Amino acid sequence: xxxVYHLIVFYLTxxxxxxxFREKKFWNQVSVALVLIMFLLRxxxxx
Amino acid sequence: MRNLKGNFVSALLLxxxxxxxxxxxxxxxxxxxxxxxxxxxxxxxxxxxxxxxPELKKTWGDTDVYLYEGQEKxxxxxxxxxxxxxxxxxxxxxxxxxxxIQVSTGKIIIVPRANNSGxxxxxxxxxxxxxxxxxxxxGRRHFRHGSRLTNPVHQWPDPSIYINPAGQKLSGxxxxxxxxxxxxxxxxSLTEKIASGIMELIKKEKIDLALDLHEAAPEYPVINxxxxxxxxxxxAALALMELQIEGFEFRLEASPLNLRGLSHREWGDxxxxxxxxxxSANASHGRLKGKTSPALIVEGKDxxxxxxxxxxxxxxxxxxxxxxxxxxxxxxxxxxxxILSNLEELYPEKRIEIKNMPSSSELxxxxxxxxxxxxN
Numbered sequence: 001x002x003x004v005y006h007l008i009v010f011y012l013t014x015x016x017x018x019x020x021f022r023e024k025k026f027w028n029q030v031s032v033a034l035v036l037i038m039f040l041l042r043x044x045x046x047x
Numbered sequence: 048m049r050n051l052k053g054n055f056v057s058a059l060l061l062x063x064x065x066x067x068x069x070x071x072x073x074x075x076x077x078x079x080x081x082x083x084x085x086x087x088x089x090x091x092x093x094x095x096x097x098x099x100x101p102e103l104k105k106t107w108g109d110t111d112v113y114l115y116e117g118q119e120k121x122x123x124x125x126x127x128x129x130x131x132x133x134x135x136x137x138x139x140x141x142x143x144x145x146x147x148i149q150v151s152t153g154k155i156i157i158v159p160r161a162n163n164s165g166x167x168x169x170x171x172x173x174x175x176x177x178x179x180x181x182x183x184x185x186g187r188r189h190f191r192h193g194s195r196l197t198n199p200v201h202q203w204p205d206p207s208i209y210i211n212p213a214g215q216k217l218s219g220x221x222x223x224x225x226x227x228x229x230x231x232x233x234x235x236s237l238t239e240k241i242a243s244g245i246m247e248l249i250k251k252e253k254i255d256l257a258l259d260l261h262e263a264a265p266e267y268p269v270i271n272x273x274x275x276x277x278x279x280x281x282x283a284a285l286a287l288m289e290l291q292i293e294g295f296e297f298r299l300e301a302s303p304l305n306l307r308g309l310s311h312r313e314w315g316d317x318x319x320x321x322x323x324x325x326x327s328a329n330a331s332h333g334r335l336k337g338k339t340s341p342a343l344i345v346e347g348k349d350x351x352x353x354x355x356x357x358x359x360x361x362x363x364x365x366x367x368x369x370x371x372x373x374x375x376x377x378x379x380x381x382x383x384x385x386i387l388s389n390l391e392e393l394y395p396e397k398r399i400e401i402k403n404m405p406s407s408s409e410l411x412x413x414x415x416x417x418x419x420x421x422x423n
Binding site: 001002005017020021023026029030032033034036037040041044045046047 | 054056057060061063064065067068071072075076168200203204
């Protein structure tokens, strides 16, 4: 089950990073970066 | 050029996210570190719960078990603190016993962090502090304020409806509530395995009486209570009378037959032992509280609760002085003492004699700090 969790979170994290580089508006980029923090914490099973 | 500029900002923001993640990870991971407990000289041995139930080895459910064995044979007592890691009076009572007692007759086994995984995270959406601290003659000691439930990092996902090992239907999150998972399941979830481990401990150590120390909100009806399995009805009733003579008001609550999975019900039914759960009133646990701060946990003062008490909405007396941790621990220890003195009265062969147990009057007077041991 942990592998499934990791795969889902990894996919979404990659998608967020892709969005971060694709996004043109600064505040949208900031929003993506903030969401990314939570996904990284989840990806490494910290929180 | 514009694309390059956009990528530069993105890379900076990515670095910012990684830096914030790193800093918060340090904070979150610090919660996994156990605070030291300095046992008294009376400690006979220290084990891990996995020595009774090896499936728990190298999991976050494995936890310390402290054994105090007297020279003379007598009864065997189990004291469980920290089944809910956000109920500090249960945990602190266990710590005070570990750091002070000596047993001359019988055997006492203390598990201060029954749900060790619950201590590794905080209750979500509560804004709870990570730690509270107590002043002792040897300096300030910090203690974790954890969560009622097992850390979801250690047990995931929650089912929509949880059917516990005793067959009771509960909300999904209760699958991570140790005090809903008894008698446990050897091949079940982490929380069910912890419950199994405690059941194995009860059986292998031939426990006669087990006490589970808890706290609840002042607006919750089962509060300042002794909840007893029918096996321990006489013992609980006698202890209650003694406590009332000493000036402690307690409610006597019979363990409901149709509420399954709780310690007092399943320990009694499955291990045929005397099982009692103790509840004290904790304002930081309730729904009416203001900001949860370390001061609220330790001093137990909250103006919303004072107002609620004046409106008659609480099940315990509550005034401007609040219900401090030292009083909640004093109540637990007074109850333990009273239960043990009446155990001897009812079953002389199961006598348990303890020395150096902090008295409730001293605790109320000088607080918890002076009873904590120096670091060694």
